[in-house]
Amino acid sequence: MKTVYTCFCTEVIHAGHLNIIEEAHKRGKVIVGCLSDKALIRYNRFPTLDENARMELYKKIDGVEEVVIQRDMMYDDVIPALRPDFVVHGDNWKTGPESAIRSHVEELLKEYGGKLVDVRYTENEEVRKIDMQLKERLAMPEHRRRRLRALIGMTPIVKVMEAHSGLTGLIVEKCVVENEGKLDQFDAMWVSSLCDSTAKGKPDIELVDMTSRFRTIDDIMEVTTKPVIFDGDTGGLTEHFVYTVRTLERMGVSAVIIEDKTGLKKNSLFGTEVEQTQASIEEFSAKIAAGKAACLTKDFMIIARIESLILEKGMDDALARARAFVGAGADGIMIHSRKKDPGEILEFCDLFRQSDKTTPLVVVPSSFNTVTEDELASHGVNVVIYANQLTRAAFPAMKKTAETILKCHRAKEADDMLMPINEIITLIDEL
Ligand code: SPV
Ligand code: MG
Numbered sequence: 001m002k003t004v005y006t007c008f009c010t011e012v013i014h015a016g017h018l019n020i021i022e023e024a025h026k027r028g029k030v031i032v033g034c035l036s037d038k039a040l041i042r043y044n045r046f047p048t049l050d051e052n053a054r055m056e057l058y059k060k061i062d063g064v065e066e067v068v069i070q071r072d073m074m075y076d077d078v079i080p081a082l083r084p085d086f087v088v089h090g091d092n093w094k095t096g097p098e099s100a101i102r103s104h105v106e107e108l109l110k111e112y113g114g115k116l117v118d119v120r121y122t123e124n125e126e127v128r129k130i131d132m133q134l135k136e137r138l139a140m141p142e143h144r145r146r147r148l149r150a151l152i153g154m155t156p157i158v159k160v161m162e163a164h165s166g167l168t169g170l171i172v173e174k175c176v177v178e179n180e181g182k183l184d185q186f187d188a189m190w191v192s193s194l195c196d197s198t199a200k201g202k203p204d205i206e207l208v209d210m211t212s213r214f215r216t217i218d219d220i221m222e223v224t225t226k227p228v229i230f231d232g233d234t235g236g237l238t239e240h241f242v243y244t245v246r247t248l249e250r251m252g253v254s255a256v257i258i259e260d261k262t263g264l265k266k267n268s269l270f271g272t273e274v275e276q277t278q279a280s281i282e283e284f285s286a287k288i289a290a291g292k293a294a295c296l297t298k299d300f301m302i303i304a305r306i307e308s309l310i311l312e313k314g315m316d317d318a319l320a321r322a323r324a325f326v327g328a329g330a331d332g333i334m335i336h337s338r339k340k341d342p343g344e345i346l347e348f349c350d351l352f353r354q355s356d357k358t359t360p361l362v363v364v365p366s367s368f369n370t371v372t373e374d375e376l377a378s379h380g381v382n383v384v385i386y387a388n389q390l391t392r393a394a395f396p397a398m399k400k401t402a403e404t405i406l407k408c409h410r411a412k413e414a415d416d417m418l419m420p421i422n423e424i425i426t427l428i429d430e431l
Contacts, residue, residue, distance in 0.1 A: 002028030005084035007070050008058055009035045011049040014130050016090065016122030018061070023119045024088040025063040032058045033070035033078050038154055043073060043097065043176055043183035045225070046147055048137050074101055074181060079108040091118040100178040138225035141252025146299040148227040148254030151187050152360050157377040160188045160229055160385040164195040168390050169220035170428070188227040188254070191217055194267055195391040196231075204267040206233045210244060217251060223428075229303075229385070232256040234265050234279070238287045242294040245302065255301035256291075257334050257362065260284040260321060268310045269366065271338050278311055281321055285328035292329035301331035303362055309337045309344055315351070322352055332360035332383070342368035346379045353380040 004024040010017060024030045034055045037047055047054065051069060058067045070078045079087070087109060093102045106116055137143055151158045163169040169189060176185045194204045196216050202208050217228060230248055235241040235258035248256055259268070262279040270276070279287075284304070291302045304325035308318035322333045335348045345368060349361055360382040365371050376384055397417070404414040419427075 002085040003031060003082065004028045004086040004088055005031050005033060005078065005082055006088045007033040007035055007075070007078075008054070009040055009044050009047075011047060011054060011057070011134060012130050013057065013061060014122075014127050015124065016127050019122055020088055020090060020119050021061055021063045023117065024086070027086050027088070027117070029065045030063055031066045031068060031082060031084065032061070032064050033068055033075075034058055035073065036069055036071045039071055039073040041151065041154060041187065043185060045135065046138060046151075048134070048143055073183060074104045075108060076104075079105065079114070083112055084114060086115050086117050088117045088119055090121040092121040094118065097176045097178040097183050100181065100183065104181060135225055139221065139252075141250065144221075144225065144227055144252040145249065145254050145297065148188060148229065148301065149299060151227070152382050155187065157373045157381060158187045158383045159373065160190045160383060161186045162192045162195050162385075162387050162390055163189040163220050163224075164192065164199045164216060164391060166219045166223045169224040171390065173224040173226055186226070188229055189220060189224065190385045190387055191220065191228060191230045192387050192391075193231040193233050195388050198391055198395075204265075206236070206265050210236075210240075210247075214247060214251070217248075217253060221252065227254040228252070229255045229257060229383075231387075232258045234259055234261050235287055235291070238290045241287055242290050245291045245294045245300070246296070249295060249297060249300040254299070255303050255332070257303040257305050257332075258287065258291075259305040259334075259336075260307055260325075268307060268336055269338050271310055272312055276307075276311060278307055278313065281324045284321075285324055288325055288328040288330050292331075301360075302329070303332035303334055303360070304328075304330035305334040305336060305362075307336060309335065309339075309348070315344070315348060318348055319351055322348075323355070326356060326359050330359070332362055334362035334364070336364055338367045340367055340370075342371040342375075345371075346375075349376075349379040349381055 004027045006020055006024050008017065021030060034051055037051045040047055055067050058064060068078065087105055093099060109116055161172045163172050172186050172189050176183055196213055197204045197208050200208055217230065230253050232244060245256065260279045261276055263277045266274045266276055288302055288304055306318050306321045308314065308321060318335060325333065335345060337345045345363055361380055362383040362385060363376060363381050364385045364387045366387055373384055401414045401417060405411055
């Protein structure tokens, strides 16, 4: 009896999957691989049913002989171990980043004469609707909010990219790349005060009010499913912060990061070039504790951001604050620096981890940008935030286009630098 392998990620079995099983069954004994949660989040949607529940679902399909877990998105674990005569997959993986997986599977099969069967992808109204419903489920506040904590437990480092509008949110949501034989994507979005303010042509001094900041979050959430981390600046008055926490939590935001500054906040990347005052440990601890007391779920995180290194107050001060803020209930610590060298950040992480192995650590490598995700993870960092790169990419491109049109008295010369019109009009999916 020949063996046929097919890998599933789905949480709902529809006509497309049944067709694949039928095609597989014609060729022999069917083994379904359930792609593990850890592998799934690197290139597909976050599962709302975990791998155990999905395995149970697949076992119930008629014609399925066996269900195994597949931990490697590239099939390196399952194919050499099972040596199936056939691998069956929908032909949708012939294009886009997934084609890298298909090519790799072909190579693996070639080694012992196994065959790849591409089954025509089922496109119909039912399949489209199910797909849409699964996506919508992830966007619901309950599902979205809890995913940041889940991701911290699932992946060596959670990768977060800034978003300040529906469009930038879509870029973070949909960008999947193939690199070094693997697929990858961002895990979550950062609603930066710097970028939100800059998009409105305003300075980053807590001038853009909370109602407007919430509106930005809503624009992003409307068109995405990934978790959101909100840059809450200083958190404002404690009496106001508790309301902010409630609103963010209800919206489905996963975390707010507040920084231990007081008075007129300026952007940290100015460092000591501008007047900035750090809040006392007692004052900031009280704000964290009040915020935690206002939370209605265990999912929502309040992360304390420490400005001691930015304000040149030293490592001991940063560590003392970190311990105090965790003691006050902070669900994570963000440590910031504007040095080009990541040395002081890595030193902080190593020292912090000596006595605290579990509290999530967050860093924002805007200045110390040579440091890699692997390096950060090896020093105990759990979340990396790319805080402003999309804004900084768009601004020079827009400026150059405006200048080119002014110089040429027409748009033709600028057009060569631009996205084609037919791409922009199809960029946004319609319901
Ligand atoms: C932001 O993105 O607004 C931040 C990070 O707070 S930083 O600009 O580095 O202070
Ligand atoms: Mg900020």
